[in-house]
Amino acid sequence: MKLASSGAWSTAFRRLAMAVIALCLTTGASYMFAIVVQSDGFDWLDIVRITLMAIASFWLAWGGCIALFGILFPPEERSTTDDLPEGRTAILLPIYNEATGPVFARLEAIMKSVAALPEADRFDFFVLSDTTKADVGEEEQRAYEQLLVRQNAGGRLFYRRREQNIGRKAGNIADFLTTSGGAYEYMLVLDADSLMDGKTILEMVRRMEADPRLGLLQSLPQIIGLSTLFGRLLQFATGLYGPYFARGLAAVQGEQGTFWGHNALIRTRAFASACGMAPLTGKPPFGGHILSHDTVEAALLARDGWKVRLDPDLTGSYEEAPANMVDYAKRDRRWCQGNLQHSRILAAPRFRFWSRISILQGVFAYLASPIWCIFLLASLAAPLVAPPPVYFDGHSPFPVFPHPETTTALALLFGLVALLILPKLLLVARALLGGNSADFGGSVRLLISFLLEILLTSILAPIHMMFHCRSVFQVLTGADSGWPTADRDDGSLPIPAAFFATWWMSIAGAGAIAFSHSYAPEMFYWLLPVALPLVFAPLLVWMTASVMLGKVTKKLGLFQVPTEAAPVDVAEDMRLALAQNAAA
Amino acid sequence: MTQHVSIDQTASPALFADSDLLDEVRSVLKRPDLGDDALLSALANAPAARGGIAHVSATPQDRADFIRTLPVPAPRHGLEMPQHDLNPPLAVRFAPLVALWHRALHPLAPQMKRVPVPAKDR
Known part of the structure; x- marks a missing residue:
C-alpha cells in the first residue's frame, strides 16, 4: 500500500515537473516572439x-x-511470477480484408513461438474476421483450415467471420467477449501486422498475474520488415x-x-465490464461509433x-508500419477522425485527470499541424497589415527608428x-557512450544515420x-477526395501515384x-x-518510397x-x- | 450477428455415431463442453477427413493427431458488456450536483415553507 502510494506521489511529481518545464519554455518562447513581432508595431494579427x-511551442516542449x-527515469522493476499461469489467455487477431497470406x-x-513454451496449453488463438469481401473471406477460411492441420491446432485455433462489422474493431472484440470471453482470464489483442514472441507473451501474463489490479499491460512494439527509404527511416527513428x-x-x-x-x-472481465461504449449521438465524423477506441478504453x-500500464522493457513485440508517406497519411487520416471525435468525450463522467490529458494529447497530435500552418499564413499576412512605422512618438524631438530584432x-x-533536436x-x-551503438551499425554509422535522419525528417516535416x-x-467538412490506388507489396510508389497525392502541395x-x-x-x-x-x-x-534507395542505405549500414x-x-x-504457403 | 465456422449439418454423422470417438475428441482437446452435434459437424468438416478418414481407426497417436485437426467451435461463455454513455446530456451530467443542492436546501426548506413572507414582515 505504502509502495503504491509513493508511486502515485512520484508520478504526480513528475507530471507537475513536466508541466512546469513545458510552461517555462513556452513562456520564454512566447516572450521572445512577442519582442520580435512588435518591432514593426503591434496589431491584432x-x-x-x-x-x-x-x-x-508548448506542444514541442x-x-x-x-x-x-x-532518459532521466529508467523503467521500474516490475513484479512477476515464475509459476504456471493460472488463467487461460486468448490471443486475438482481428482482421479486415487484409492480405490473407501474410496475416x-x-x-x-x-503459434510456433507459443508452442515452444511449456505453458503452451494455456493459450488459444482466435482469428476474428470482419472481412467484407467474399473472395478474401473464402481465402481466410482455406488458410485457417490449412493452418489447423499444419499446427495440429484443433481446439486451440478458432476462426469466425462476422457478417456485419458493427462497431469495427471495437465491435469485433466486443463480439468475442460476449460469446467466448468468459472462458479466458486474459486476452492478447493483436493487429493484422503484429508479431509477438511467445516468451514475451508469457512474461506479460506473469506480470498480470502478479498484480491483480492490473487491467491492461501494453508492450512497446518495434517496427520491422520495411525496406523503402521512408520505412528504414521510420524503423531507425522508432528503434x-x-x-x-x-x-x-x-x-x-x-x-x-x-x-x-x-x-x-x-484482463477480459475488467475490459468487458468497463469498456462497452455507446455510440455518440449525431452523425459521423463526430457522432456514431467511437473510433480510435484504444485511448478511450484505457481511460x-x-x-x-x-x-x-506501459512496460517499455517488454521486448519481443513487433509490428509493421506504412512503408511510404502516402500510406502513412492514409493511416493518419483514419486516426485523425477518431482523435478529433474524442473532443466530444473529453468531459466524460468520472474520467481520471490524466486520461483526459491523454485524450487531449491525441486531439492535439492532429491539431498541431493546422496551428503551425495558420501561424505561417498569419506571418505571411502580417507585413501587409502592419501599421506604418512611427518615427516621432512625441517624447523626443529626434526620430526613433524601429529596432531590428533579428538576433x-x-x-x-x-x-x-x-527543442526538436536536443x-x-x-x-x-x-x-x-552507453556502448550499444553496435546495434545501430557502429559509432560512425550511427552518427551519419542520425544526421541524415534529422535532415530528412526536417525536409519531410x-x-x-x-x-x-x-x-x-x-474531417471537419466531411469530405474525402480519395487516395491513389497503388498498393505494391514492397511499399514503393509509382511517380503518378506520388504526384496524384501531393500535386496540391506543390501549388501551395x-x-x-x-x-x-x-x-x-x-x-x-x-x-x-x-x-x-x-x-x-x-x-x-x-524518392522516399524507393526500395532501391532503402537497399543502398542497408548496404552502407545506415539506418540500421x-x-x-x-x-x-x-x-x-x-x-x-509465407514462403512455404506460397510454394504450396 | 456472428457467423462461426461454417458447419455442414448434412454430413454423414453415422460414420462416428457408434464409436467412442466423440468422447476421445473431448478428452484429447480437453473440451468436455462440446456437444455431440458440434463434434459430429466438426468431424464431417475436418479438412483432414476430406481425403478419407480410414486412418481414424489407426493408432492412438494417429487418432490424436487427426483429432487435433478438427475445426471445433470456440467455447461458448459470453460476458456481459454494458454500454457506457460517454457524452450524456447535461441533465444527467449535473444530476449529482442538483441532488447535492437539494440535499443542502433540505434542512432549510421546511422553515421557509412554515414562515410565510407577509407574516415574517408583520
Whole structure:
C-alpha cells in the first residue's frame, strides 16, 4: 500500500515537473516572439501569432520533456511470477480484408513461438474476421483450415467471420467477449501486422498475474520488415528514440497509461465490464461509433480503478508500419477522425485527470499541424497589415527608428530547433557512450544515420504538416477526395501515384513563395525551408518510397536497427511460413 | 450477428455415431463442453477427413493427431458488456450536483415553507 502510494506521489511529481518545464519554455518562447513581432508595431494579427506560437511551442516542449524524462527515469522493476499461469489467455487477431497470406504466416509464427513454451496449453488463438469481401473471406477460411492441420491446432485455433462489422474493431472484440470471453482470464489483442514472441507473451501474463489490479499491460512494439527509404527511416527513428519516448511516457502516465490498440494484454472481465461504449449521438465524423477506441478504453479501465500500464522493457513485440508517406497519411487520416471525435468525450463522467490529458494529447497530435500552418499564413499576412512605422512618438524631438530584432528571432528559431533536436541528440550521445551503438551499425554509422535522419525528417516535416491539415479539413467538412490506388507489396510508389497525392502541395508551396516574393519580401528566406519541400513534394514522396534507395542505405549500414543486427526468430519463422504457403 | 465456422449439418454423422470417438475428441482437446452435434459437424468438416478418414481407426497417436485437426467451435461463455454513455446530456451530467443542492436546501426548506413572507414582515 505504502509502495503504491509513493508511486502515485512520484508520478504526480513528475507530471507537475513536466508541466512546469513545458510552461517555462513556452513562456520564454512566447516572450521572445512577442519582442520580435512588435518591432514593426503591434496589431491584432500579432496577438493571433503569439497565441499560435505559444500553443505550438508548448506542444514541442511537451514532446521534448517526454524524451528527457525517458532518459532521466529508467523503467521500474516490475513484479512477476515464475509459476504456471493460472488463467487461460486468448490471443486475438482481428482482421479486415487484409492480405490473407501474410496475416496467417504471422499467426503461424506466433503459434510456433507459443508452442515452444511449456505453458503452451494455456493459450488459444482466435482469428476474428470482419472481412467484407467474399473472395478474401473464402481465402481466410482455406488458410485457417490449412493452418489447423499444419499446427495440429484443433481446439486451440478458432476462426469466425462476422457478417456485419458493427462497431469495427471495437465491435469485433466486443463480439468475442460476449460469446467466448468468459472462458479466458486474459486476452492478447493483436493487429493484422503484429508479431509477438511467445516468451514475451508469457512474461506479460506473469506480470498480470502478479498484480491483480492490473487491467491492461501494453508492450512497446518495434517496427520491422520495411525496406523503402521512408520505412528504414521510420524503423531507425522508432528503434533509437522510441524506447526512451516510451519510458518518458510511462514515467508520467503511471497507472493511467496508454493503450495503442494492439500488442497488449488485457484482463477480459475488467475490459468487458468497463469498456462497452455507446455510440455518440449525431452523425459521423463526430457522432456514431467511437473510433480510435484504444485511448478511450484505457481511460475507461482507469476510470473503474484498473491499472493501465506501459512496460517499455517488454521486448519481443513487433509490428509493421506504412512503408511510404502516402500510406502513412492514409493511416493518419483514419486516426485523425477518431482523435478529433474524442473532443466530444473529453468531459466524460468520472474520467481520471490524466486520461483526459491523454485524450487531449491525441486531439492535439492532429491539431498541431493546422496551428503551425495558420501561424505561417498569419506571418505571411502580417507585413501587409502592419501599421506604418512611427518615427516621432512625441517624447523626443529626434526620430526613433524601429529596432531590428533579428538576433532575438534567430535565438528563438534556434531554441525551437533545439527543442526538436536536443532530445534526439541526447539519445544518440547516450547510445554512443552507453556502448550499444553496435546495434545501430557502429559509432560512425550511427552518427551519419542520425544526421541524415534529422535532415530528412526536417525536409519531410512540411509534407506531413500538409497531409495533417488536409485530414483535419476533411474531417471537419466531411469530405474525402480519395487516395491513389497503388498498393505494391514492397511499399514503393509509382511517380503518378506520388504526384496524384501531393500535386496540391506543390501549388501551395509555389504560391507561398510567389506571394512572399511580391508582398512580404522580409519573410522570403524564412519561408523557403517550408515552401521548397512542398514544391518538390511529389519527387520527395516518390524518392522516399524507393526500395532501391532503402537497399543502398542497408548496404552502407545506415539506418540500421537492433533487429537487423540480431535477426528476430519469430520474424524469420513468419518469412519461412509465407514462403512455404506460397510454394504450396 | 456472428457467423462461426461454417458447419455442414448434412454430413454423414453415422460414420462416428457408434464409436467412442466423440468422447476421445473431448478428452484429447480437453473440451468436455462440446456437444455431440458440434463434434459430429466438426468431424464431417475436418479438412483432414476430406481425403478419407480410414486412418481414424489407426493408432492412438494417429487418432490424436487427426483429432487435433478438427475445426471445433470456440467455447461458448459470453460476458456481459454494458454500454457506457460517454457524452450524456447535461441533465444527467449535473444530476449529482442538483441532488447535492437539494440535499443542502433540505434542512432549510421546511422553515421557509412554515414562515410565510407577509407574516415574517408583520
